[in-house]
Amino acid sequence: MSAVLDHTGGHGHGNDAGHDHDHGHHPHGWRRWVFATNHKDIGTLYLLFSFAMFIIGGILALCIRLELFQPGLQYFNPEQFNQFTTMHGLIMVFGAIMPAFVGFANWMIPLQIGASDMAFARMNNLSFWLMIPAALTLVSSFFMPGGAPAAGWTLYAPLTLQMGPSMDGGIFAMHVLGASSIMGSINIIVTILNMRAPGMTLMKMPMFAWTWLITAYLLIAVMPVLAGAITMTLTDRHFGTSFFNPAGGGDPIMYQHVFWFFGHPEVYIMILPAFGIISQIVPAFSRKKLFGYTSMVYATASIAILSFIVWAHHMYATGMPVTGQLFFMYATMLISVPTGVKVFNWLATMWRGSMTFETPMLWAVGFIFVFTMGGFTGLICSMAPIDIQLQDTYYVVAHFHYVLVAGSLFAMFAGVYYWGPKWSGVLISETRGKIHFWGSLITFNVTFFPMHFLGLAGMPRRYADYPMQFADFNALASVGALGFGLCQVYFFFFVVVPMLRGKGEPAPQKPWEAAEGLEWEVPSPAPWHTFENPPKLDATATKVIG
Amino acid sequence: MKMIPKLWPVALRASLAASAAAMTGLAHAADAVNNLPGGPGVRDLDFHAPATAIAADVQWLHYAMMWICTVIFVAVFGVMFYSIIKHRKSRGHQAAHFHESVAVEIAWTIVPFIIVTAMGAMATKTVVAMKDTTNADITIKVTGYQWKWGYDYIKGEGEGISFISTLDTAQRNLSDAGTPKGDDYLLKVDNPMVVPVGAKVRMITTANDVIHSWSVPSFSVKQDAIPGFVRDTWFKAEREGTFYGQCSELCGKEHAYMPITVIVKSKEGYSAWVNDQKKLMAAKADDPAKVWKIEDLVARGEKVYNANCAVCHKPDGKGAGPVKALDGSAVVLDADKMAQVAVLLNGRMDKGMPSWKSLNDTELAAVATYTKNAWSNHTGFLVQPAEVVAARAK
Numbered sequence: 001m002s003a004v005l006d007h008t009g010g011h012g013h014g015n016d017a018g019h020d021h022d023h024g025h026h027p028h029g030w031r032r033w034v035f036a037t038n039h040k041d042i043g044t045l046y047l048l049f050s051f052a053m054f055i056i057g058g059i060l061a062l063c064i065r066l067e068l069f070q071p072g073l074q075y076f077n078p079e080q081f082n083q084f085t086t087m088h089g090l091i092m093v094f095g096a097i098m099p100a101f102v103g104f105a106n107w108m109i110p111l112q113i114g115a116s117d118m119a120f121a122r123m124n125n126l127s128f129w130l131m132i133p134a135a136l137t138l139v140s141s142f143f144m145p146g147g148a149p150a151a152g153w154t155l156y157a158p159l160t161l162q163m164g165p166s167m168d169g170g171i172f173a174m175h176v177l178g179a180s181s182i183m184g185s186i187n188i189i190v191t192i193l194n195m196r197a198p199g200m201t202l203m204k205m206p207m208f209a210w211t212w213l214i215t216a217y218l219l220i221a222v223m224p225v226l227a228g229a230i231t232m233t234l235t236d237r238h239f240g241t242s243f244f245n246p247a248g249g250g251d252p253i254m255y256q257h258v259f260w261f262f263g264h265p266e267v268y269i270m271i272l273p274a275f276g277i278i279s280q281i282v283p284a285f286s287r288k289k290l291f292g293y294t295s296m297v298y299a300t301a302s303i304a305i306l307s308f309i310v311w312a313h314h315m316y317a318t319g320m321p322v323t324g325q326l327f328f329m330y331a332t333m334l335i336s337v338p339t340g341v342k343v344f345n346w347l348a349t350m351w352r353g354s355m356t357f358e359t360p361m362l363w364a365v366g367f368i369f370v371f372t373m374g375g376f377t378g379l380i381c382s383m384a385p386i387d388i389q390l391q392d393t394y395y396v397v398a399h400f401h402y403v404l405v406a407g408s409l410f411a412m413f414a415g416v417y418y419w420g421p422k423w424s425g426v427l428i429s430e431t432r433g434k435i436h437f438w439g440s441l442i443t444f445n446v447t448f449f450p451m452h453f454l455g456l457a458g459m460p461r462r463y464a465d466y467p468m469q470f471a472d473f474n475a476l477a478s479v480g481a482l483g484f485g486l487c488q489v490y491f492f493f494f495v496v497v498p499m500l501r502g503k504g505e506p507a508p509q510k511p512w513e514a515a516e517g518l519e520w521e522v523p524s525p526a527p528w529h530t531f532e533n534p535p536k537l538d539a540t541a542t543k544v545i546g
Numbered sequence: 547m548k549m550i551p552k553l554w555p556v557a558l559r560a561s562l563a564a565s566a567a568a569m570t571g572l573a574h575a576a577d578a579v580n581n582l583p584g585g586p587g588v589r590d591l592d593f594h595a596p597a598t599a600i601a602a603d604v605q606w607l608h609y610a611m612m613w614i615c616t617v618i619f620v621a622v623f624g625v626m627f628y629s630i631i632k633h634r635k636s637r638g639h640q641a642a643h644f645h646e647s648v649a650v651e652i653a654w655t656i657v658p659f660i661i662v663t664a665m666g667a668m669a670t671k672t673v674v675a676m677k678d679t680t681n682a683d684i685t686i687k688v689t690g691y692q693w694k695w696g697y698d699y700i701k702g703e704g705e706g707i708s709f710i711s712t713l714d715t716a717q718r719n720l721s722d723a724g725t726p727k728g729d730d731y732l733l734k735v736d737n738p739m740v741v742p743v744g745a746k747v748r749m750i751t752t753a754n755d756v757i758h759s760w761s762v763p764s765f766s767v768k769q770d771a772i773p774g775f776v777r778d779t780w781f782k783a784e785r786e787g788t789f790y791g792q793c794s795e796l797c798g799k800e801h802a803y804m805p806i807t808v809i810v811k812s813k814e815g816y817s818a819w820v821n822d823q824k825k826l827m828a829a830k831a832d833d834p835a836k837v838w839k840i841e842d843l844v845a846r847g848e849k850v851y852n853a854n855c856a857v858c859h860k861p862d863g864k865g866a867g868p869v870k871a872l873d874g875s876a877v878v879l880d881a882d883k884m885a886q887v888a889v890l891l892n893g894r895m896d897k898g899m900p901s902w903k904s905l906n907d908t909e910l911a912a913v914a915t916y917t918k919n920a921w922s923n924h925t926g927f928l929v930q931p932a933e934v935v936a937a938r939a940k
Binding site: 070071072073074077078079082146147150151152156158159161162164246247249250251252253286287288289290291292293294295317318319321322325326329330333334336337340341343344347348349350351352353354355356357365368369372373376379380383384385386388389391392393453456457458459460462463464465466467468469470471472473 | 579581582585586587588589590591592593594600603604607608611612615618619622623625626629630633634635636639640641642643644645646647650651654655658659662663665666669670672673674676677720721722723724725726727728729730731732733751755756757759761763766767768769770772773774775777778779791792793794795796797798799800801802803866867868895896898
């Protein structure tokens with residue numbers, strides 16, 4: 001019953017009645033959420049929070065596309081435009097994608113490994129509620145004197161030194177969000193390493209738990225690096241230091257090195273859990289075990305390790321020595337090897353399976369197809385001479401939206417449709433799921449595919465106005481963006497709201513015929529407490545016996 | 547070998563012809579636009595036509611990569627879609643039971659490894675060539691300012707030429723008005739950089755305030771201009787013409803309005819241009835010792851103001867958004883008339899006001915005098931160039 005906000009709506013159906021211990025044992029009303037220590041409630045909070053931020057970031061994206069619909073300035077001035085691009089990036093990365101995956105982790109990791117809850121329940125509460133003031137600071141920066149930060153989400157010095165007071169608010173918000181992420185990561189690592197049900201060895205763990213374990217280590221390694229970079233920016237701004245301020249002998253390029261040492265692993269922080277979700281869904285709907293489980297784990301770990309030695313491929317145009325360029329070019333290209341292994345493993349899982357295409361599988365296949373396009377453009381960008389042409393153009397914008405929207409976001413939608421019945425206890429309408437999928441897939445490509453051409457033809461990113469030759473592709477992208485936005489509004493009203501209200505056909509314990517894993521060993525919706533006593537597992541660690 | 551990749555844009559164009567035609571109806575604004583030689587083409591699907599050997603190499607590398615990626619993509623997803631069609635439950639396909647194969651897994655690790663290493667090898671020669679800035683015929687230092695480019699010819703024919711290059715003011719106003727017009731919209735500058743054809747030009751980049759990036763796609767050149775540091779890059783244009791680029795690193799509010807225009811002239815044409823520039827510079831040189839009358843200095847100052855200050859502070863001196871109004875400003879009206887000169891010389895980085903040290907003493911004196919006596923400011927103050935010289939020396 002945990003994800004159902006409206007208790008009267010979700011009551012009394014079928015198989016959960018006997019397991020529903022929640023009434024009378026836990027706080028009701030607002031206390032249930034403010035004092036939440038239950039991993040399922042906190043997971044729900046994370047998911048709803050990130051969806052709210054996704055909508056805010058999406059509105060900013062639509063403001064950008066509105067201004068770029070035609071050449072010339074029609075609606076906003078260039079300063080506002082820069083605020084939109086900056087805040088769109090910050091809100092989507094730190095407010096939407098990262099917390100959404102933490103939400104998935106909170107809900108699913110204890111269920112998948114047979115643990116009763118997360119290891120540190122109160123820290124879990126704190127790490128969620130810390131995000132609220134941080135998000136408010138970020139969003140309210142539009143109303144501060146001088147407007148929101150407008151230095152790009154990468155916050156490059158020394159442009160950040162020219163920003164108004166909202167920059168300090170932004171830096172503080174990043175610090176708080178970083179602290180929240182680190183707490184979340186510690187919680188996930190400790191939970192996974194200490195609280196697995198007896199018999200579930202690491203190499204029997206579900207892939208989603210594996211990818212999150214590795215992601216959590218990445219987060220702990222790099223969030224402090226970001227905190228360092230923005231703290232130095234802060235002291236440069238107010239306390240007369242000159243870490244990055246060239247006027248005092250500082251080095252603006254050092255900022256970029258430090259930022260991207262965080263920023264590149266961050267890219268994988270945002271995609272590895274997505275790989276995990278896809279690795280759960282593809283076998284379930286192929287009715288076949290995941291191909292190459294071991295190599296999947298090693299590929300994930302290799303991607304994580306390689307992600308630490310490729311950061312300067314974001315900086316080819318800063319002018320680095322030839323040996324540096326060659327090193328970062330070859331190292332970056334190497335990442336496509338383990339990434340390729342993952343794609344091949346998914347295909348081999350599908351190969352000679354017995355596939356059905358319910359909504360989660362559609363999203364998963366859509367993910368593999370479109371994400372791979374983003375992977376190939378990444379390979380093209382990794383080639384230093386080509387990247388000199390593409391750096392800071394719309395090609396890069398296209399590339400990272402193919403991996404972050406068609407990658408991370410599509411995988412999250414896949415996850416919502418796959419595990420949603422377990423959260424809410426109701427089945428999601430297949431028709432609605434399919435409308436959402438096909439609508440999003442088409443409008444996504446209408447929005448971002450033309451950006452490749454804009455970039456090749458040299459249109460720089462973060463431009464409020466552009467030469468007339470770019471007009472048609474920009475108009476097309478803007479139309480696509482509006483459509484994509486509307487698809488997500490549809491998703492909210494026709495999928496999320498019914499789930500929250502518990503409206504729909506009651507979900508059986510295992511709505512997907514061939515899904516495997518401990519999460520399908522508990523009733524739908526998952527009762528307030530699960531696995532209070534460690535379950536006894538069979539040899540594959542996917543079923544509870546006795 | 548080099549012919550095969552060229553089929554790529556042809557194939558792409560053909561497959562996109564229909565959608566491109568459909569799009570023409572979408573944005574009427576673009577109806578009247580033509581391709582801009584040396585700049586972007588209408589609905590261009592490819593890099594600008596190369597004007598240097600490096601740019602041709604880069605274009606070839608990109609075609610090669612597109613072909614390799616397309617072949618892999620079609621092969622991999624051919625397998626996936628075959629499987630999706632054939633191996634479905636609704637067709638009665640029973641699931642097989644295999645879930646690992648060491649041989650296959652090693653193969654699809656090794657083969658991609660070899661492919662990407664080969665890709666790297668393909669690009670290595672170009673990486674090295676792009677970095678070789680030795681033996682230049684002409685060296686030009688380009689400085690990024692918010693929001694214009696400064697060019698200083700520091701070695702080779704034309705040594706000593708120095709000018710500032712700014713976006714055409716009329717185009718900037720068209721942008722604000724939301725009525726864009728012209729094939730070179732947002733790409734036209736008052737003073738383009740000029741180089742001779744066939745000469746190796748070394749560009750040294752730096753910046754005055756924040757990071758900018760000097761980029762000309764036809765030359766395959768993009769080099770960040772970093773304040774406090776110098777970097778270099780090079781190009782050797784192989785044909786005459788005008789080539790366009792735009793600042794490619796976010797540098798604040800007017801980032802979209804600091805284009806780059808490079809004119810490549812014949813050897814003789816270049817020499818003639820150099821002579822003209824030298825004459826112009828001699829004529830323009832101001833004597834900072836000259837004592838000016840207030841009317842003349844105000845008239846001169848208005849020109850300096852409109853060329854440099856009006857972008858932010860606006861022609862009516864009211865400023866906009868975070869940019870302060872000069873009309874009625876305490877600093878401008880200050881009894882200590884040198885307070886404003888100090889701001890002009892040093893900037894107010896905290897408020898986004900850059901330093902204007904690069905203007906000469908007469909220009910600074912003129913613009914200060916103008917603002918002190920324009921709009922509702924009637925101070926009657928007169929700042930002589932000599933006073934700026936003194937302030938600069940402090």
